Amino acid sequence: MRAWVGALLLLASLGAARAEEVVASLSQNQVSITAFFDGSEIFVFGAVKRYSPPPADAGPLQVLVSIVGPIGPVTVRRKERVAGIWINTDEVIVDRAPYFYANASTVPVREMLSHTDQMRNQIGLPWLVDLRGAPEEIADPFDFRDAVVRLRSSEGLYSELPGAVRLVDETLFDVSVPLPANLVEGDYTARVFLTRDRQVVDSFETTIAVRRSGLEDWIYRLAQDQALIYGLLSVALALALGWAAAALFRYLRP
């Protein structure tokens, strides 16, 4: 009972301290990867709810929108020249890295958020791409971590979009975050942060479900769960097509 009262009091005090709240929504919480999927776009928009005017000495309000895709381990391999040809030799497993990452904000992140708050809220690639340990014989494990960021950035999977968020009158904001065509299935987390004086004022979090749909989904599930049937089906379809072609051309050119 006492714990409950304590928690309620704490919540109330937090509510009082937080004079500004974010209200946000997304254009879609579900992205379907269909056969003709060619990338998509998530439109994030919202408003700032205020109970009292901000203190006169407070810095300007900033907004950050972060969308981060399924997080998992990545195996990074490095090529080396052996006997004249390039061969994968060293291998490091980066323990955690998001597949997709987009950080859109009103101003560059370091100008709107302290280092501590970035770390606390896991904002930015330094926190999200995490290498915990590497084999001892590798002298430069962090080069492998950097490779994840570099390669995924060049594929359009990681992006920093400073200045992309439009903020009107410190009240209304919106941003459109492009999703590339090479997206994978999974739950993506979308977060919105309001900051003042490099500190988080309020935040909002929601999930975007990215799923294969229709034929794509059916083929993928069959290939994973019923591999033998899938293999037989592949052969049967190929044979049917080969036979149809032979029959058709025999009919056309007797």
Place this chain on the structure above:
Amino acid sequence: MQLYLPIAEVSVNLFLLLGLGTIVGVLSGMFGVGGGFLLTPLLIFIGIPPAVAVATQAPQITGLSFSGTLAHLRRRTVDIKMGLVLLAGGLLGSLIGVRIFKWLSEMGQVELLVSLCYVVFLGVIGGLMFIESLNTLRKSRKPGTVKRRQRHVWVHRLPFKMRFRTSHLYISAIPPFAIGFFVGILSAIMGVGGGFIMVPAMIYIIGMPTAVVVGTSLFQIMFVTAFTTILHATQNYTVDTMLALLLLVGGVVGAQFGAIIAVKMKAEQLRIALALMVLAVCLKLAFDLIVTPDDLYSLTVGT
């Protein structure tokens, strides 16, 4: 129009795929080769993961060789008994090839394996073909004695002799079994039918009559690639049926046009053109192995 391939997990232009299938189909119709050796590197160049490119070739080749086998069966140019011996070796080879492929892909060396196999085999075959067709061109200009085809004597001394009526041969089953086995391995790790190895081997090592060589090799290739498809699908999960069917549609149409073009060209010219093409693919792959890559690092999702 972009198409998202469910197994390869990449988005590729639909018309690019159909176009590639057609071009390779035209070439395969012109030269009477499967075209797998061209298509696999091309698929990798356009961004299909190598493991998927190799495995997806298998059903594609099954379909192509099925239409070819049907035509040869009607003309009775298939030595079914020889085909079955080649096939027995092929199935065993494919089983081992897929195992090697899986093992190397876990080690991250699949790309290297595929490239090296291509460079070695295309280099040797292309080089030999080029030299031979140059020689025949030179000989055809000045009249001279035609050299008789030599049959290897050692082949006839081996045990397990069998009679192959269609080929008019009474030879040991070991050489065809071994050839089939070797081609089965290549089919699984290179994503090819293996006709470019099997056809010369059948002529020069087994000594089969040229008339039944192509039909018999297609017969073997059809079954071996069907088996390889199932193995890749169940062990590596890398067969993209959607990709295979699209390539097949382009391929069967292209092959018909290729066959029409082939009739209008001289055999020697065709062989030199094929040899040059094989050498060009070989050089491109060799160049990629030697030249410093754009980025030394590569990523694989998972551990």
